[in-house]
Amino acid sequence: MAGRWMDFGQYGADGAPGAEALGIAIEHMVTGIASPVDSERGLAARLRYLTKTDAGYEAMYRAGIHVSPRTLMAWLAEERTPNKANRARLDAAYWELRRRNVAAELKHRLNNGGRGTRVEVNPVNQVGVDRKHRRDLSSRSVNVRGVWDRAVDAWMNDDLEELDAVWDEILDDLGSDFDAYSYVSSIGWAA
Template sequence: MAGRWMDFGQYGAKGAPGAEALGTAIESMVTGIASPVDSERGLAARLRYLTATDAGYEAMDRAGIHVSPRTLMAWLAEERSPNRANLGRLDAAYWDLRRRNVAADLKRRLHNDGRGTRVEINPVNQSAVDRKHQRDLSSRSVNVRDLDLWDRAVDAWMDDDLEELDAVWDEIIEDLGSDYDAYSNVSSIGWAA
């Protein structure tokens, strides 16, 4: 398991576990409707997206939206507006469905036709750490070509499985050689996929 810095942050280093950074980087690849849910445009777009397929109705059910078909039709026709609680649920349902719909595309993009994806790893921020306690760290990069690893990462992200993301992160940083443990916590990671 990554995170062998038992007292991480004790001397003022700032960063996050690699597993969290991995999940954040995957999440940043998910784009969607920019208009807020409480705007006419944002609400209409979310409702159209959610009511276009059975999966959208399932997402609304998971989010706790239990309204009559008549109420839903009134929302779609813009005759009535959802209350604040249902607006929040509609937004949650939209992003849940969006994540599910883009998961396969994320895997394809990260696989990169079998070439994998180069991951840029930025070490923890040690600017607040006294010089005598600082570690000699620099940004590193590794090309993750193991397609199964990307599948596992996206699936773990979808399931909010931080333990599996941590196991995936461990396998990614092993390619850094003997210095890999210094990157169990990072300030950020990124890639162009």
């Protein structure tokens, strides 16, 4: 990350590193079951999703769900309910599998057939900064191309270093004077 902000937040600015904001924006594109895992409907939907493919069983294993086939069948038949810890593990497995399953679609949507995606970058919130220390910043919009596969892969792998490298490329397209957009309040797009 570029570092001309020196001591970010020293004067009261509020925001997040651009790489983190980029990861958060990608994460917000992942949708899934709205019902909580504690509800009958939410639990049943997660179990159906996780047990329809081998990848789902692998996700459950990675999440720490190690139950007998008999117990799993009882959960599916709604004869027994997983304990609180296993419900949390099922939820974690569901979202991890959901992220993996939507990654290819995210790349496709964001690459947009090579046309890229227009990204709106909102600067840090300077409400708490004295006027003499404020920077003249406004929302910026840029069409981003050629980095989305890397960005989604970095997001999938929780690789903040690679997301930061992608963000630096986006900053180059923004023409960010003195790293004005190294930290931002939010990033958005219509993809």
